[in-house]
Structure formats: C-alpha cells, structure tokens
Amino acid sequence: MKRDVIYNDDCLDRLQKIPDKSVDLVVTSPPYADNRKGVYHGVSISQYVEWFLPISSEIFRVLKDNGSFVLNIKERTVNGERGTYVIELILQMRLQGWLWTEEYIWHKKNCYPGKWSNRFRDAWERCLHFTKQKKFKMYQSAVKVPMGSWASTRLVNLSDTDRVRDKAKNDSGFGKNVSNWIGRNTVYPTNVLHMATECGNVNHSAAFPISLPSWFIKLFTRKGDVVLDPFMGSGTTAIASIQLGRSFIGMEVEEQFYREALQRIQKLGKMQESKPNNSMKHPLT
Amino acid sequence: MKRDVIYNDDCLDRLQKIPDKSVDLVVTSPPYADNRKGVYHGVSISQYVEWFLPISSEIFRVLKDNGSFVLNIKERTVNGERGTYVIELILQMRLQGWLWTEEYIWHKKNCYPGKWSNRFRDAWERCLHFTKQKKFKMYQSAVKVPMGSWASTRLVNLSDTDRVRDKAKNDSGFGKNVSNWIGRNTVYPTNVLHMATECGNVNHSAAFPISLPSWFIKLFTRKGDVVLDPFMGSGTTAIASIQLGRSFIGMEVEEQFYREALQRIQKLGKMQESKPNNSMKHPLT
C-alpha cells in the first residue's frame, strides 16, 4: 500500500527509526557547507565530512541491498580554491562500505549569473551515485531519450533533442509532447544531464529542479517503491515521488521548510483527487 | 622571440632541464591509467598517483607564479565503480602546494557508445585547473561566446557553443564565420565546455579535440607566452599553441607519436609560411 510520510525532524534522529533495508532509493541535496547561512542550519566546511558520515551510515543501513543513493552536491570555493570536502567525503563513504558507482553531471543550463576575475559561472553540480552492491536495480528504458535520423538534417536533429529535454522542465516525464516521439527511435542518455534550474520559487534555498529527482526516481525505482529524502527542504523530491506513484519518506528539520513541503504535497493531493482517474490519497502524519 | 621546441623524451627527465618559473601554462592530457596497452606505456591504476606526483612537482617548479596548469583526465571504472585515484591525486597535489582552483567539465557530445546494465555512456571528463596562487593570469574576454538575439530560450547558450565548436575546428579563433558574429552580443562562457571528440580523422588518433587546448590557451595566456605539454602525444596542444602565436614546449616519450607531432607541426609551419600575412617560422630542435 502506498504511503507518504514527512517528518519535521533532524534526519539523523529520524533515520534511526527507519527499519533496515526498507528503502529503494535515497535522493537528496543536503545543505551545502556554510552556505545559505541564516536560511538553513549552516554546517561549517571543516566539519562537513564528519557531520555527514553518521548520516550516510544510517542511509546505508536503511537502503535495500539493490537500492541506490544519489547525492546532489557541489563543493563551494574556499579561499579562492575548490573545497576538498566532497572528494574527501567520497573516500570516507567508501570506507563505510559504499560503492562510488558513478558520478553524473548535472549541467545547469541557466546557471546563476555573475562575473569574477578568476573563474566563470559555475554551471554544473555532481550527482554522486552510491550503491551497496555492484548489482542494483536500474530501469534504463524509463529515461530513454528520443533521438535518431528521422529529422532532415543533423542540426535539426540536435535541436530536436534539446527541445525534448527542455519539455521535461516541470514534470515527471519527458513532457506532454512525449507522445509525439513514441514509436520513433530512442536512445539511452549519458551521464550528463541537461536541466535548467528553476527560477520560480523564491522561497527555496536550493534551486533543485523537479526534473532532477524525477529522472533518478524513474531510473532507479518502479511504482510503489520507497523513496527517501533526508534533507527534504520544501519537498521537491516528495512531489516528484508522489507524481510518479512512489512512496515517499521525507525529513526536514526546519519548520518553515517542512510546512512549505506539507502545503505543496497537500495541494498536489487535492489536484490528484480531483482527477477522475486518480482517487489515490496521500495520508501524511 | 617566439620559439617552439619538442623533445622525444620522458617528461620527468626533460622537465628537470627546464628553468624555474619559465612557463605560463601547462595543458596536458596524460595517459590514462591502464589504458592503450601496447600502444602507450601503461600506468597501472594502483600506481597512478605515485607515478604522477613527481611530474606535477616538476610542473609546479617550472610554472610561473601567475601561471596555470590544466589537467584533462577521467578516472576509469575499477571493479564496477569509479576509480578514486584522480580525486586522491587532487588531494596529494594540494600537499605539493597546488591550489585546486577550478574544475571545468568537458562535455563530450559524441562519447563512446555502448550499453551496460549498471551505467550509461560516459560523456564527460575533468579539466582540473590548478594554480600556484589565488591571483593568476586569466583573459576571460578571449573566450567570450557570441550570443545571438535570434533565439528565445536558454537553449541558446548551449547550441551557440556547439555552433562555435563546429566552426572552431581547424583554427585559432572562432572560425571563418566569425564575421557573422560581429556586432552581436557576446557573453562569458561557463565552466562547462561542449566539445565533440575528433573522430574519423584518419591521420592522427587524437581524442583530444584541438578546440579544448585552444580554449585554455586563449583563456590563460597571451601571444608570446610559453605553453608546455609534457604528454604531447601527436601534438594537438602544439598545433593549438602555434596557431595562436604562443611558444610551445612539448615532450613525448613514444617515438611514433613524437614523429607524428613533428610532421603535423612542420606541415602547419609550411601552411603558415605560404600565407602572405604570416612570415613567422617555427624552428624545431
């Protein structure tokens, strides 16, 4: 039975109450080190790794053996150079038993504007893919991308592809026009994801576009599977999970964000209730 | 006075004969671990870091204080997960005094095909940017990208970049159609580079497209500056440097590649000599 639950709790406390090997996928974008101070509870850079390791350890415990953990993170600059805490974290997590299976790149097509004398705009983030085993669940055909030689020229071909990807902006699939492409050739995507950040939500601290968790949810779970986000924020992963018919468990320590997520989920529930073909309800604790 | 030199030598030996702080930019793509066996002298994964550290130490010595070191590399999979030797190398190089200033992503649009049950095609490589100081030379306007006002969406940036990449194929600038861009707005690029690998080119096997070193050479040096590639291969960085009017120092231990590079450079010299406006010659030892 499908069930969605979100908690206004510190994730380390709450994770300890989740049973072993009960989650199919963890997708999260934790608070960045020392970033967004005053908005989120800041974690200092020097303590970032040791702060995160107990959490990743709990995630390891609650994850099914064939599940996946997708960690969206990007080191910020520290004294003019890239911080090393993310790569140190990778090495430490491997000592916990995690396999660093892959690193997907989220290419942010509309990255934050700005100009600096010694660097360009940062247009990418890491989506680190950790697993517990070499063999894990992966449903590649769920994220196939239309492509092929139907178009007249290759230049057109390219832009068609981009257009299709662009349609994936606010949804759980590849967009409304996906039907136009069914029956055509499709190809598997690569480990570089082209997705625009969402500029709409002002309250958000993290511009995590819903297409990002949606993509990983489709790739690593099936309907009814359990998705967990220990740093839920305002609930983007929750929305993606619910839209895709997965069960969701969310945790968020800041009450402000928790309420925002609750509202978004309830609003979604009502929208879905009002649809004739979807009477599913989403009980929330 | 401009001068180009290439050596058929092991780079560690040859680097020791280069004076301190005499190089403005090092751009290189070292042999990847355990790769191209039989073609190149393979470097095993387990020894990769300790093999590279003496070389990066010499590079540190010969680099000017305001210079840059761009290292193009990508870790292989090791037993089904990503190898950690590249991120370990970053940490070790910082202990040598390097600043890990930035990580540019080279998005390979035409990555190697294939299908596996646990990963997609790998479409990106790291271009690690190391410096000796927080302040270093960077000429951002040299790599500004034309931004057309004809397109309406954020796709523009991507597709424009691609178009530029296409035109930049055999050149030192933005290609023959540069006139098309004059008068239009230009924007600064981001730290994600969209470039296709060169394929189908029968003469040399350079997976390194010339637009990649060209981009960094334009960004981090001016005409007359000294560019060094300790793993020259068939000389793609050499060609880029010479085309852009920089002095080049190249090292390549394999005679086969060395000869190939020599031929390409000499051919380029003749081409440039024959041009009315360019009487510059390129003496080679």
Place this chain on the structure above:
DNA sequence: GTTCCGCATGAATCGATAG
C-alpha cells in the same frame, strides 16, 4: 556549389572464457 546519405571510428565497460 550545395545537400544528402553511407560508413568507419572512437581515452568504454561488462561478462564470459581461458590460463
């Protein structure tokens, strides 16, 4: 001179088979 189409070619990775 264009445009169009066929074809070879990759810094790959996995799994099976063999020593």
Place this chain on the structure above:
DNA sequence: ACTATCGATTCATGCGGAA
C-alpha cells in the same frame, strides 16, 4: 581466487562520394 584477453553492445561525428 585472481588476472588477461575477447566479443558484444552502441551512437554522434567527420569524411567522402553521390545526387
């Protein structure tokens, strides 16, 4: 059990020849 080799898989691109 652990390493070396080989076949299968897959697709964007440049080039050359054809229309």
